[in-house]
Amino acid sequence: MIFKRLALVAALLCSHSVLAATPEEVIRAELDKAYPGLPITEITPAAIDGMYEVALGTGDMLYASKDGKHFVAGNLFEVSDKGFINLTEAKQNKARAQLMASVPKDAAIVFPAEGQRKARLFVFTDVDCGYCRMLHKEIGALNAKGIEVNYLAFPRTGINSPTYDKMVSVWCSDDPQQALTEAKTGAVPASKNCDNAVANDYRLGQRIGVTGTPTLVMEDGRVIPGYMPADELAKSMGL
DSSP states (O other): OHHHHHHHHHHHHHHHHHHSOOHHHHHHHHHHHHSTTOOEEEEEEOSSTTEEEEEETTSOEEEEETTSSOEEESOOEEEETTEEEEHHHHHHHHHHHHHHHTOOGGGSEEEOOSSSOOEEEEEEEOTTOHHHHHHHTTHHHHHHTTEEEEEEEOOTTOTTSHHHHHHHHHHTSSSHHHHHHHHTTTOOOOOOOOSOSHHHHHHHHHHTTOOSSOEEEETTSOEEESOOOHHHHHHHTTO
8 A cells, every 4th residue: 555655646746847847947937928929939947046038039038037036137247357248138139140140142132242242231121211221332442442332221101101112122123233222322213023031031120139130140140320420330240
């Protein structure tokens, strides 16, 4: 009889361990209960014992207690001999770099570097954006410095807006480079439609936290939110 009881206790303990929720599951459940639909993409242990990184589909990061009852929104820094290291930014840069490396070739309108390519730059752009037009005037200077510019569509007014329709026409043009250049002078492109990447580009921008244009993303995932002159931009890219 004693052996049967021990076996029953062992079975109950085993069952409890199987059913016990992990900290990641607890955090996800607590946050979803408080904010249904929160776009959580990943939960992993943080550099601080007992805390967890919560990556969101907006590109933002939270730091939550293991019971999911408390969280901090902001950057986490590490103190080192070289100064402060922004761990949050490093994690976000890595995630963005992976996303940008997976962008299909036909998703972007590419202005290639002159001669040897020294760097690749991704630019989320809107044809009706004034600062995007300023940046485009320097496309030749960027290409001359060995920077390949990959334009990705980000109509700020959203999908199925007039700007979105213009950008679909540009992406579907027989000569997308020329159509984009003309659209950035204020010309209205000839209406065209086809299988295109505009909506996917827009959703990608949302995933990495784009809120305005131009947003410049480097291959290592670093982001410059806004216009920057060609010379300064090249220096920031180590050129």
